[in-house]
Every structure is written in structure tokens, then in C-alpha cells.
Amino acid sequence: MSEDRAFVQEFFTARAADWDSKFPADGPAFEAAVAELGLSAGDRVLDAGCGTGRALPPLRAAVGPSGVVVGVDLTPAMLQAALRAGRQAAGRLLLADVSALPVASGAFDAVFAAGLVAHLPQPAENLRELRRVVRPGGVLALFHPLGRAALAARQGRQITQDDLREEPRLRALLAGAGWRMTSYTDEDARFLALAVRDG
Template sequence: MSDEREHVQEFFTARAADWDSRFPDDGPAFAAAVAEMGLREGDRVLDAGCGTGRALPPLRAAVGPAGVVVAADLTPAMLEAAVRAGRDRDGWLLLADVGALPLQAESLDAVFAAGLVSHLPQPSQNLRELARVVRPGGTLALFHPVGRAALAARQGRRLTPGDLRTEPNLRPLLSESGWRMTSYADEDARFLALAVREG
């Protein structure tokens, strides 16, 4: 495992046990973001970097009992927290690196990724791997329950022009990774960028 991946794993392992209690009001924001993805009954969706699985209930509701929900995370403690919360009932939990997914090419209709982009060690390559497992025309949702400015304020830091999540940085990054951005919202109450898998 690379040093960057180990750092990510250490960061989230230390926070897994109380992650949900630190952000108890995020549920509706997750549900609203999933609703904007346009998922249909029977779709196959991946929650990439699923953490404690807060997106799994709305993803399962969107794809219904016939759909497939897979949730991948690098950190065992986060997946254990998802099981304790009962979210494993809504999808398959997979201990995996989103940079090298054990999934077939074009096997999914969509990917949901909450808070993932800023933790990717190789953003272009990692987003290309997400594109690999999604069919052409499929959807990617990059989400965070608060916008960039609100998150920076919460963490006591300043926004920088180099932030991958700014629209001028994210649009070309997605484009070179096999995605075409279709919408971008960076508001205090949420960050949501939607993209379509190029054919």
C-alpha cells in the first residue's frame, strides 16, 4: 500500500467510531444528492469510498430490491461502523481501493462518491478507474454535505485555487478521465458535481 493510501486509512480509522455522531444531520443531504442522480429501479450503483455507508439507504431506495448496491472503502474500521449501523442490509460492503476495483468493466450504471475527490492519491487515474466500471452514459456524483467554503471554515483553513473541486479544475480533470460534467453546485449546504460517462 502506498504512503498516501496508508495516510488516508489512518485518518479514517481514527475517526470511524464517532463519524456518524459528529455529522448527525447529513442524512437529508445524502438523500437529496442521490435523488439528483436519476437512478432507476434495477440499476447497479457503486458507493465509492463509502465510509460508514450513509448513502446506502437512499441508494437502495432509488434502485429498489432488484437493483445492485456495492459499497467500497479502503478502511476496515469504516466498514465495521457501517455494519454496526445496519447499513450492510442495503448493499454489499467491499474492502477495496477505488483505484483498483475488483469489478468488471462497464458493469455498473452509476457511481456515488461522497467526500472522495480530495482523498484520491492519483485523481485522474482513480477517476479513470471509476469510469472503467461504469457503462457509457452512466452517471458519477461527486458529493459533500457542505460546500467548499463551509468545509474550509469548519476545518480552519483557506480555500486555495489548486483545490481539485473548483469547477475550473474539476471539469478538465473529469474530462481527461472519461467523464463529461453536466452540473456543478458549490453552495454552503452542499457540493454536488454530476458527470456522465463518455461513450
């Protein structure tokens, strides 16, 4: 189920101050997901919907001092939490909407997106915009530190038919946006779908 921009901002603004303290054990899952991107020293990577910037330190470690790390988020309060945590040392933080990113086409080698896809207001269009900013052959990682069933259980709900992260649906959604899914993992400890930008 997609959500509109105002709802997303309201939801995350209310939770930004204690977001990291609510999920203190997620660090290793972020590090493992970043490792699967296959980044090299000097690569340029975008953290789309970066929230409090938990992925920025492992992304910086992967690309080294010569690489570029940029985190974008729609919610000022989440970026402020990232600043309070000192994560701007690992990458540049930008207030921006993934539906219209203020970066050049082909600017990045990879996009990392943690917990983003379920909050996209127009998933097909938004995934096309992420494609625009990645070079041909670049990689997209759609990640969550919990799998679909574990996340649904934590939220006290059932997985529904409209779950964008269900494998055939996500594969088709990505293909329609110019991405080719290369791997899909949905287990209690994590959700990770990797895709390559076609053409």
C-alpha cells in the same frame, strides 16, 4: 490536494467510531444528492469510498429490491462502523481501493462518491478507474454535504489554488478521465458535481 493511501487509512481509522455521531444531520443532504443521480428500479450503483455507508439506504431506496448497491472503502474501521449501523442490509460492503476496483468493466449504471475526490492519491487515474466500472452513459456524482467554503471554514483553513473541486479544475480533470461534467453546485449546504461517462 491528493493524499496517499496510508494517510487516508490512518485519518479515517482514527475517526470511524464516532463518524456518524459527529455529522448527525447529513441524512437529508445524502438523500437529495442521490435523488439527482436519476436512478431507476433495477439499476446497479457503486458507492465509492462509502465510509460508514450513509448513502447506502437512499441508494437502495432509489434502485429498489431488484437493483444492486455495492459500497467500497479502503478503511476496515469505516466498514466495521457501517456493519454496526446495519447498513449492509442496504448494500454489499467491500474492502477495496478505488484505484483498482475488484469489479468488471461496465458493471454499474452509476457511481456515488461522497467526500472522495480530495482523498484520491492519483485523481486522474482514479477517476479513470471509476469510469471503467460504469457503462457508457452512466453517471458519476461527486458529493459533499458541505460546500467548499463551508468545509474550509469548519476545518479552519482557506480554500487554496490546489483544490480539486474548483469548477474549471474539476471539469478539466473529469474530461481528461473520460467524464463530461453536466452540473456543478457549490453552496454552503452542499457540493455536488454530476458527470456522464463518455463513449
